Amino acid sequence: xxxxxxxxxxxxxxxxxxxxxxxxxxxxxxxxxxxxxxxxxxxxxxxxxxx
Amino acid sequence: xxxxxxxxxxxxxxxxxxxxxxxxxxxxxxxxxxxxxxxxxxxxxxxxxxxxxxxxxxxxxxxxxxxxxxxxxxxxxxxxxxxxxxxxxxxxxxxxxxxxxxxxxxxxxxxxxxxxxxxxxxxxxxxxxxxxxxxxxxxxxxxxxxxxxxxxxxxxxxxxxxxxxxxxxxxxxxxxxxxxxxxxxxxxxxxxxxxxxxxxxxxxxxxxxxxxxxxxxxxxxxxxxxxxxxxxxxxxxxxxxxxxxxxxxxxxxxxxxxxxxxxxxxxxxxxxxxxxxxxxxxxxxxxxxxxxxxxxxxxxxxxxxxxxxxxxxxxxxxxxxxxxxxxxxxxxxxxxxxxxxxxxxxxxxxxxxxxxxxxxxxxxxxxxxxxxxxxxxxxxxxxxxxxxxxxxxxxxxxxxxxxxxxxxxxxxxxxxxxxxxxxxxxxxxxxxxxxxxxxxxxxxxxxxxxxxxxxxxxxxxxxxxxxxxxxxxxxxxxxxxxxxxxxxxxxxxxxxxxxxxxxxxxxxxxxxxxxxxxxxxxxxxxxxxxxxxxxxxxxxxxxxxxxxxxxxxxxxxxxxxxxxxxxxx
Amino acid sequence: xxxxxxxxxxxxxxxxxxxxxxxxxxxxxxxxxxxxxxxxxxxxxxxxxxxxxxxxxxxxxxxxxxxxxxxxxxxxxxxxxxxxxxxxxxxxxxxxxxxxxxxxxxxxxxxxxxxxxxxxxxxxxxxxxxxxxxxxxxxxxxxxxxxxxxxxxxxxxxxxxxxxxxxxxxxxxxxxxxxxxxxxx
Ligand SMILES: [Cu+2]
Numbered sequence: 001x002x003x004x005x006x007x008x009x010x011x012x013x014x015x016x017x018x019x020x021x022x023x024x025x026x027x028x029x030x031x032x033x034x035x036x037x038x039x040x041x042x043x044x045x046x047x048x049x050x051x
Numbered sequence: 052x053x054x055x056x057x058x059x060x061x062x063x064x065x066x067x068x069x070x071x072x073x074x075x076x077x078x079x080x081x082x083x084x085x086x087x088x089x090x091x092x093x094x095x096x097x098x099x100x101x102x103x104x105x106x107x108x109x110x111x112x113x114x115x116x117x118x119x120x121x122x123x124x125x126x127x128x129x130x131x132x133x134x135x136x137x138x139x140x141x142x143x144x145x146x147x148x149x150x151x152x153x154x155x156x157x158x159x160x161x162x163x164x165x166x167x168x169x170x171x172x173x174x175x176x177x178x179x180x181x182x183x184x185x186x187x188x189x190x191x192x193x194x195x196x197x198x199x200x201x202x203x204x205x206x207x208x209x210x211x212x213x214x215x216x217x218x219x220x221x222x223x224x225x226x227x228x229x230x231x232x233x234x235x236x237x238x239x240x241x242x243x244x245x246x247x248x249x250x251x252x253x254x255x256x257x258x259x260x261x262x263x264x265x266x267x268x269x270x271x272x273x274x275x276x277x278x279x280x281x282x283x284x285x286x287x288x289x290x291x292x293x294x295x296x297x298x299x300x301x302x303x304x305x306x307x308x309x310x311x312x313x314x315x316x317x318x319x320x321x322x323x324x325x326x327x328x329x330x331x332x333x334x335x336x337x338x339x340x341x342x343x344x345x346x347x348x349x350x351x352x353x354x355x356x357x358x359x360x361x362x363x364x365x366x367x368x369x370x371x372x373x374x375x376x377x378x379x380x381x382x383x384x385x386x387x388x389x390x391x392x393x394x395x396x397x398x399x400x401x402x403x404x405x406x407x408x409x410x411x412x413x414x415x416x417x418x419x420x421x422x423x424x425x426x427x428x429x430x431x432x433x434x435x436x437x438x439x440x441x442x443x444x445x446x447x448x449x450x451x452x453x454x455x456x457x458x459x460x461x462x463x464x465x466x467x468x469x470x471x472x473x474x475x476x477x478x479x480x481x482x483x484x485x486x487x488x489x490x491x492x493x494x495x496x497x498x499x500x501x502x503x504x505x506x507x508x509x510x511x512x513x514x515x516x517x518x519x520x521x522x523x524x525x526x527x528x529x530x531x532x533x534x535x536x537x538x539x540x541x542x543x544x545x546x547x548x549x550x551x552x553x554x555x556x557x558x559x560x561x562x563x564x565x566x567x568x569x570x571x572x573x574x575x576x577x578x579x580x581x582x583x584x585x586x587x588x589x590x591x592x593x594x595x596x597x598x599x600x601x602x603x604x605x606x607x608x609x610x611x612x613x614x615x616x617x618x619x620x
Numbered sequence: 621x622x623x624x625x626x627x628x629x630x631x632x633x634x635x636x637x638x639x640x641x642x643x644x645x646x647x648x649x650x651x652x653x654x655x656x657x658x659x660x661x662x663x664x665x666x667x668x669x670x671x672x673x674x675x676x677x678x679x680x681x682x683x684x685x686x687x688x689x690x691x692x693x694x695x696x697x698x699x700x701x702x703x704x705x706x707x708x709x710x711x712x713x714x715x716x717x718x719x720x721x722x723x724x725x726x727x728x729x730x731x732x733x734x735x736x737x738x739x740x741x742x743x744x745x746x747x748x749x750x751x752x753x754x755x756x757x758x759x760x761x762x763x764x765x766x767x768x769x770x771x772x773x774x775x776x777x778x779x780x781x782x783x784x785x786x787x788x789x790x791x792x793x794x795x796x797x798x799x800x801x802x803x804x805x
Contacts, residue, residue, distance in 0.1 A: 018232050018317050021218060021239050024324055028243035029250070029726035032281065032328035036349050037251065040277045040332070040341065047340040050676035050683070050765050111790045114688050183785050187746045189762065190787055229627045272746050272761050303623035310624050313633040315642050337748075338759045339740070339766030340675030347660055355653035362649040363642075370641055371624075422656070424663050424670055430757040431748045431783035498755040502785040504795040512702040513727075513798040515752050515779030567755070570621040588641045595645055603652070610663075615755045618668040618735075618771035 059150065064560040065460045066145075074144030074151045078137045078462050082160055082455065086546055088168065089448075092126030093539045095119075100532035105507065105531075112504035116181040119502060121172070124182030127443060128286065129168045129203070134451050135241065135293050136160060136210045141458070142238035142296070143217035149226045152216030156209055163206030171199030183281060183502060188259060197260035201253065202311045208249045211242045233310050233317065234303075237296025240320040244288045248330055252282035260459045276335060284331040290443060291361070292323055292417055294405060294450035298368040301402040301453060305393065307566045308375035311367045311588070319367075322360035324353040336426040343423060350421050357419055365410045367593045369403075370588035375569035377581035377588075385590040397473045401428045401453025404481035407444025412488050415602045416441060417614035425609050428616060431502075433525070434495025441488040444535060452542050459546065465553030473545045480538025486531025496612075497521035640656075674767040681742045683728025683765055687716045691726055699727050699800070706802070714739060717780075717799070719747035719760045720794050724780045732775045732803050741765045747797070748783020757783050772803040 017023060063070050098118040099111035114127070139327060145150050151157050173195070180192035218239070221227055231239065255278040255368045261267045299316070302308045310316045332349035352358060369389075376388030395397050416438045420429045459467055467473055499506055499521050506525065508514035545608055573581075583589050622629035630636055638646075664670050694707040706727045709715050711734035718725055720743035730736060740749050742762040749758040754774075758766065772778075780799035788794045 008738050011632060014314075014318075015230070015632070015634035017140070017156050018236070018321060018634075021243075024239055024321075025215070025243040025246060027200060028324045029239075029329070030249045032247055032331070035353070036329050036331055037278065037281055039345055041274065041351075043341045043345050044271070044273050044277060045676050046308075047764065050678035080730075112788060112793055112795055113790050116785070116788070116793075181787075185785075187784070190745050190785075227627050229631050230633065232626050233624045233628070235625075273764060276746075276759075288641060299624040303625055307623070308624040309629075309778065311642055312636060312638050313628045313630075314636060315638055315646070317759075335759075337671070337757055338760065340673065340762050342673050343664065343671065346656075346671075351653075351657050351660065354657050358656075359646070359653050360647050363646060366645045367642060418656070422660055424660070424667060426634070426669065427669065428755050429760075431750065432755065432757065444685065477699055496755070498750070498752045498781075500750055500781050500783050502794065504788075504793070506795075508781075508798060509795050511798055513779065513800050515798065517755070517780060568621055568623070582641075586641045586644075587639050591643050592645065599648065599652070606656070610667075611667050616669060616756055617751075617773055618769075619756070620668070620670050620769045 055231050061558050063461055064558070064562045065556060067565060068145050068461065069148035069159055069561060070461075071144050071150040071605065072139055072493045073154045075462055077151065077154065077157045077161065078140045078145070078500065080139035080457070081133050081140065082458065082462070083550075084161070085130050085137060086543060087454075088125050088130040089539060091131050092122055093536055095122035096126060097533065097536050098122075100529040101535070102504065104526050104529040105508070106526070108505065109505070113178075113181070115504040117175060117178060117181075120183050121175045122182045124175070125168075126434075127184060131290055131382045131443070131447060131451075132203075132207050132286075133164060134467070135289060136164070136207065138293055138454070139210060139214040139238055139242060140217075140295070141462070142144060142235045143214045145461075146232060147221040148227045149217060149221040149224070152220045153214055157213045160173060160206045160210040160213060164203050164208065166199070167199045167206060169199070169204030170195050170202065174199060185279065186259070187279075188262070188272050188275045191263055194260060194263040196261055197256050198507065201256050201260060204249045204252045204256070208246065211245050211249070214238065214242050224523050225591045230313075231368070233313060234296050234300045236317055237292060237299065240323055241289050241296065243324060244285060244292060244328060248285035248289060250283055251278055255279050255282065266484065269525045270285070273338065273340075274340070276481060280331040280334045280502060281328065284333060285328045287439070288323070288330065290447040291327070291342070292320070294447045295364045295368070295410070297454045298364070298402055299371075299452045301398055301457070302368055302372050302375075304457060305396065305399045305566065306372050307568045307572075308371040309570065311371050311374060315363060316367055319360035321362040326357040327360075329353060329568055330421065333426075336421070337430040343552060346423050348421055363431060366591060367415070369594065370591040373588040373591045374581060378569040378573035379567070380572075380576070381592040384580050385537055385593060388590060395474050397456045397477050398453050401449055401456065401477035405446055405449035405453060408449060408481055408485060409442060411601065412485060413438060413442030413446050413605045415598070415605055418586050418602060419606050419609050422553040422609075425613055427619070428609075428613055429495065431500065433491045433499040433501050435492065435501050437488045437491030437495055437528070440484060440491070444528050445481060445484040445488060449484070452480065453477065455546060459549045460556055464556045464558070465549050466556060467545065468548040468553040468596075469545050472541050475537055476541040476545065479541060480535060483534030483536070483538050485610060487528050487535055490528025490531060493530065494524040499525060565596035672766075672768050675677055676765045678741060678764060678765040680743050680762060683716070683718065684743065686739070687718045689725070690716050695726075696729060696756045702727070709736065711736065713737065716759055717749070718743055719749065719782065719797075722782070722788060722794065722797035724749070724782075724797065727802070729802045729804065732772050732805055735769055735771045738768045738769070738770045739765055745786050746784050747786050750781040750783035751801070752779045752781055754778065759784065775803045775805045777802055783791055
């Protein structure tokens with residue numbers, strides 16, 4: 001690379017975030033797992049029994 | 052020259068890309084398999100279309116349900132995911148001048164998907180697995196129906212990891228510097244969404260497989276639908292991300308355009324990563340016992356942030372084209388840039404039809420129908436197949452076809468044969484798709500239910516008769532479906548003719564002329580600004596506002612209609 | 621300079637300013653997104669058509685018994701078209717509808733402008749309650765019972781089709797699954 005590696009420290013934090021593929025993978029799994037899947041399963045589980 | 056001395060890479064005369072031969076083979080086989088399955092899926096689709104046409108009703112119900120199951124799985128999953136594998140390898144290897152991380156695993160991906168698709172296809176054709184693509188329990192298919200899907204999904208998952216590994220290789224071997232190209236970042240977005248998607252599929256299909264073998268006594272039908280849709284809907288989100296990445300790619304390839312703003316486009320992809328998959332709830336809005344809080348939060352992708360992302364991409368892609376065209380001298384009027392675009396080049400016309408079709412047909416209707424309350428007057432009607440043909444056919448499939456016209460010379464090293472057919476194809480396919488989608492949505496608004504072998508309820512004492520206009524819309528829509536199938540056939544003929552009989556492009560052929568970078572051209576003119584009133588892309592802004600107004604009107608029309616039906620609380 | 625398929629030419633791309641076309645579009649779009657979010661919530665108060673979150677876990681036996689009790693109590697006649705039982709529960713009461721392969725039973729008779737607690741469930745597989753020509757659609761599950769407070773605002777004959785594929789052969793199946801609601805003035 002032509003640039004010194006230290007230059008990445010001056011980059012905007014959002015740029016570093018977006019360049020991190022593993023972080024993207026983590027977010028793509030945890031956000032829907034928490035808000036959609038787990039919350040959704042809780043909704044189903046908590047449906048009361050009919051009288 | 053002996054093969055041993057043949058280098059691992061070749062420099063492609065068409066694109067100037069440094070292409071790894073092994074990666075290229077994998078792009079080829081996946082794309083080829085995809086197109087074969089498109090043909091198969093299309094044939095089943097024709098059977099479905101001709102049965103839904105009132106007065107024709109080609110297939111008897113049992114056969115119709117089998118065809119519909121096969122069409123759904125082959126066209127919605129197999130064709131598209133095979134093509135996406137080809138796209139991922141192209142992005143990770145070709146665009147980065149890179150090799151594939153683990154070609155052997157990539158071959159595993161390919162064969163697992165082939166074997167999986169074949170097993171499921173056999174199960175469907177044996178006739179005891181007409182459970183539709185969604186296979187809601189407790190309807191039960193043969194065990195190998197689920198087994199095939201699981202193998203197919205595992206194959207796709209391997210492909211995703213090969214892609215991510217390939218990016219690691221590129222970084223380590225420094226085949227690029229700085230950030231990934233935007234299009235490759237789009238590929239990352241599609242891949243990380245795909246990994247969640249496939250994991251969800253495994254989470255529900257593996258127990259269902261065990262249940263079909265009798266090893267598990269029961270699967271809760273509502274739990275099934277909650278988790279299945281994390282798979283079923285998210286898999287469509289992979290398509291959206293992939294075809295949007297292809298839009299960006301084609302804008303640069305054809306016009307020498309650069310993204311209007313890396314920040315905005317990548318930020319929009321990040322919104323997809325965070326929120327797009329929440330849309331899985333769209334299929335559960337009419338379900339009992341799930342709270343409105345959960346429904347509203349998820350159906351709106353948390354404050355509609357994924358819709359915002361789509362609206363952003365919808366502007367920035369044509370916007371980048373407009374800016375490039377203006378910089379190249381077409382800086383007059385509002386739409387000169389668009390009028391003078393290469394409408395005879397199917398790479399461009401296909402991409403632009405995909406943009407319009409996805410935005411106006413798939414996009415607007417998707418936003419409106421996924422409102423918690425509006426869903427009640429749309430859920431499971433013919434509106435749904437109308438809507439998702441707007442997204443998957445007019446949007447995704449059209450974009451995949453467009454990029455195929457680019458991939459044939461680059462990857463298959465053949466010139467496009469039957470150019471005259473190729474030139475027309477995007478129009479035939481898109482117009483057919485638009486007629487199909489809009490008509491079916493009309494019929495759905497009038498109540499016609501989806502997945503019905505006979506919408507006339509013939510011979511039933513309690514028969515209901517749909518309004519005449521609804522039946523007319525079904526006929527008209529299915530004619531559109533046939534036109535769409537014709538467009539797909541044209542595509543397949545062009546592809547097969549090109550890759551088997553097209554003129555070979557020698558490896559050492561003279562490099563093809565490169566599309567000029569719009570900025571380079573612009574610098575020579577010495578001008579400072581393009582556009583008017585401080586807007587670099589005023590024409591695109593006007594087009595975007597047309598979309599916006601259409602969306603707002605359509606939104607309130609649906610609420611007006613909703614407010615007229617029975618009160619419910 | 622640059623393309624979408626090559627790395628950004630500006631290594632510090634996040635700090636690049638956003639062009640006016642994009643910025644204005646983002647502002648307009650985001651405002652609309654917020655409006656839609658608020659409107660969907662607001663409709664729960666200002667609108668008359670909303671999902672009821674009331675639902676219960678049940679069993680086929682328990683629910684079928686409720687349907688049978690209702691038949692015993694409120695059956696008023698046999699339907700002219702199909703010969704099936706027609707029940708006319710009093711306004712305000714609980715009304716039990718059962719989806720099964722391949723019919724909706726019983727046939728209901730309701731009064732216009734009156735509110736009923738409509739219960740929905742399935743005996744076997746997943747079905748869809750689809751009221752025509754109103755085009756109101758709900759999912760019906762075996763093992764779950766959904767309650768919707770409905771108020772018919774029109775009189776006439778309404779059909780119930782099945783909105784969820786539920787199997788079948790040529791002669792009978794998802795496409796022959798029907799039910800009916802009569803709404804009297
Ligand atoms: Cu049914």
